[in-house]
Amino acid sequence: MPSKQCDLVRKQWHIIVSGEDVPPPIKNFKDMRFPEPILKMLKTKGIVQPTPIQVQGLPVILSGRDMIGIAFTGSGKTLVFVLPLIMVALQEEIMMPIIPGEGPFGLIICPSRELARQTYEVVEEFLLPLREAGYPEIRPLLCIGGVDMRSQLEIVKKGVHIVVATPGRLKDMLAKKKMNLNNCRYLTLDEADRLVDLGFEDDIREVFDHFKAQRQTLLFSATMPTKIQNFAKSALEVEYVKQEAKIVYLLECLQKTPPPVLIFCENKADVDDIHEYLLLKGVEAVAIHGGRIRKKESMPFLPSRQGRKTSWLPLMLPPRVWIFLIFNMS
Template sequence: MTSEPPTRGRRVDEDEEMYKLDDGVDDYVPYVPVKQQRMQRLQKLASTRGARLDSGQNSEQETVEPKFDEEKEEERRVERARLERTLLLEAQQVQAKKALEDASKTNDDKAAEEESEILAAIASRRKLASDLELAKGIQYTNSLKTSWRPPRYIRERSEQKNAAIREKHQILVEGDDVPPPIETFAEMKIPPAIIKHMKTNRIISPTPIQLQGIPTAFSGRDMIGIAFTGSGKTLAFCLPVIMMALEAETKIPFIRGEGPVGVILCPSRELATQTYENILAWTGALERDGHPQLRTLLCIGGISMADQGHTLGQGIHIVVATPGRLIDMLEKKKFNFDSCQYMCMDEADRMIDLGFEDDSQRQTLLFSATMPRKIQDFAQQSLVRPVLVNVGRAGAANLDVLQVVEYVKQEAKMVYLLECLQKTPPPVIVFSENKNEVDDIQEYLLLKGVEAVAIHGSKTQEERQYAIKAFKSGKKDVMVASGVASKGLDFNDIQHVIIFTMPKEIEDYVHQIGRTGRSGKTGIATTFVNMNTAEQTLLDLKYLLMEAGQKVPAFLQSVEDPRIAQGGSLKGCAVCGGLGHTVANCPKLEDTQRRTMAAHRVNDGGGGY
C-alpha cells in the first residue's frame, strides 16, 4: 500500500512551480538599469517624433542629426587640443612675454627690481622684535622715558644753532624731535668722577658721534649710530647704560636674582672683553667717588661662569656678552631680562638677526662703522621713533689712514712682509683670513727674530687673552690675526696695519685698516693683492680708494666695472655698502645664506661639525 506524499513536500513543489518560468513566456523583461531605461525612453520619443514627420521632414532630420554630431565632435576636439598643450609651450610664451617687457627696461631698472626682491626677502619680519611681541602684536609708539634733561639753555637753543653745530662736526641726523648736540661732557651732566677719569686717559671733549649720540641715548631714544672706526663709539653707548644702572641702584639696591638693567652685545670675545674692561674702569671711578657699586657680568664663551659667581649672587646691573653664551645663560635661567631696559649691539650689522624673549619695552641702540642704508632702514622697522646719527658714509674708510695697495705674488709675500715691517716702528698688526696662514706667518716671523703672537678662532681663550695682553703691554711687537681681531678692538699707538690676504668682503677690510688711525691719529695700511684676489673685491677696493682720495695704483685702475659696459649706474651694494658690486652678487649675502643652509643641515641631522 502506497501512501500519499506529505503535504509539506507538495507545498515545496508548488512553490517551485510558482517561480518556475516556462520557456514559452514571451513577455518576460530582464532587469534594466535606471540610466539605460531613461536612454530607451528618449530613443522611443525620438522615434515617435520621427514617425510623425513626412518624408521631406524625415530627410531633413537625417541631415540635421549628423550636423549636430559633427559640431559636438568639433567642440570636443578643440577642448582636447587645448588640454594637450604642454607646459613647455606655456613657459615659452611666458618667457617671450617677459623678454618683450625686459627689452623696454634699462639695466638700472632691472637691477633695482632684483635688489628690491632680495631686500624684501631679507626684511620678511621684524628681526629685532621679541617672539612675544610678534605673537601679541605689541607695538610701542613712544620712546622710553628717562629722568635726564639737558641744561635749560641748551633746551632753549634754536634749531638753527643746533644745525650749525652738527654741520661744524659733519654730523647727519634723521628722525623726529632729535635731541640737541652737546659739546662738553659737563653739560651732558656726566658725574665728575667719570670726567676726571676720562681726562687721565686724554679724553677731554666729545667726538662727533659722542656729542650727538650721548644726549640721544640719555633721552631714552632708540638710535642707530654710524661713525668711522676709532671715533669713540664705545663711550657713546657705555655711558648711558652706566647712568641708567646707577640711577636704578640708587633708588632701590639690587639683590640676588635681580637685573640686568642693560645688555651690550658684541660679535667677538675680544671685543666683549675690551668693552667689559672699559665699563669696569668707569664704574670703578664712580665707586671710588662714593657712588654705589655697579656689578657687570662678562658673558662669553671660553671662560668659566663659576669664576663670576659672586656677581651672579649679588644681582647684576650690566651684562656684556657674545650672542652664543648669552642665549645659553638665558636658557639655563641664570638671569632674565625682566628688568632690562637698555640693549645695545656693537658692530650691529653682524648681529641684526637676533631677537629677545621678553615683551617689556627697552631702549635699543645699534652702533657700527659699516651699516649700509638699506640695513639701516631694515633695523628701523623694530625701533621706536629712532634717531639716526651718521658721521661719514656707512662703510667708508677712515680718512686718517693712508692706504697703500701693492701687487705681491703669492710666493713673495713672506719676504715682502719683512720689508713692510720696516716702514714704521712697532706695534704692527698683520691680518690674514686663513687660520693656518696666521700660524705660518707667526712661525716665519719668530724664525726671523721678530717678537710675534697669533690670534684666531681655533685658539683657546687663554691663548687669545695672552696674545691680546702681551701685544697691548708692548711685550710683543707684532700680532698676526684673523678676522676676530678686526672688529672694534682698540690698541694703543698702532701706526701700521698690514693686510697679508685681502678679505673677500670689503667691510672687513674697512674694519681691519681701522685698527690704526684712531682717536684723531694717523696711520698706514699696506694691503697685498695678486691674481688670487677676486676681481669684484679689487673693484670694491678701487672705488673705496677713490672715495677716500687715496692713490689708486695702475693695476687697480685697469680693473673694469661690468656695470659701465652694460650701461648701468655705479650704485653701491645695499647690503654691505661695497661700491664695486650690487646686492645681486654681494659676498656678504652669499656668506649669510651659506651659513643659514649649513645650520639647517645640522639641525635636520644632515651632519656638520
C-alpha cells in the first residue's frame, strides 16, 4: 500500500502512529492470511470490518515488532494480541510438536481474574474451530488465583502453548518452579494502566526476570500518564547501537541468548565477515550462502533442544529457533 494511501486510511480511522517504517494498515482480515477457520469464526461472530486498533495493530504485531496500543475497553483490542499469539503457537506446534513440561510460547498478563477469564474464553473460542478443522492441538492455560493450582499444573505437565494469567498466581508458579518462561517469546500486558494502579508493577518486573530469550512485548493501556510511560520504557527494550559497534553488540546478544539462533545477513560478504569474527571469538557457528560449495561434511549442524551450536541456515530450519537476527552491516 503506497504511503499516501496509508495516511488516508489512518486519517479515516483517526489512527495516530509513532515509529519508523510502521507496517501499512489492513483493509480486511483476509489481508492477514489467517487460517480459514479463524476467518469463519470472525464472520460467525459478526466481526466483518476491523476496528481502528485492529486495522493498524494486527499488521504491526504480525510483523514481530513491539507495540504500545492506546485503546479503550470495547475497542476490539483483545483480538489484536490473541490472534497473532494463536498464529505463533500454531507455527511452533507445526514446526515441532510440544513435549511434556514445555511452554508456554506466549503469555498474556491481565490485572484481574475477570479480565483474564474473558481473555481466556476468547482464546478458546478461536482455538476450537482450528481443532475441529484438523489443525494441531494448541493448549491454553488460565493461570489465576482462586483456582486449585493442581489442576493448572496438570495442564503445564502436558505442555502448554498459551498462558493467560494474573500477576499473583503467575509469580507464585514461577517462583516455585512449577512453570518456566525459557521458551516464551511473546508477552502481552493488557490494561497496563490498571496493572500499575493496582500495585503489580514490581510483580511484573519479577516476571520479566524469568524470560531467557528475547521477546516480542505488547502493552495495551486506555491512558498513557507519565507513570505508564516509564513502565512501558522498562518493559520494551529499545537500544540504539552505533554503526561501528554493531558487530560487537551482535556478540553480546548471542552471549545473552541460548542457542539455537538463526541470523540472516544482507549479502554474502557480511555472512563471511560475521562468521569469521564469531569463530575468532570462540562462538561455534556455521555459515551458508550461494557462493559456498556444499559438501556433505560441511553441512551445518542441526541442534537438538539442548544443542550448543548456533546455525545460519537459510534452506533448512533448525528446531525451536527462538531468535532470528536480521543483521545489516551497512
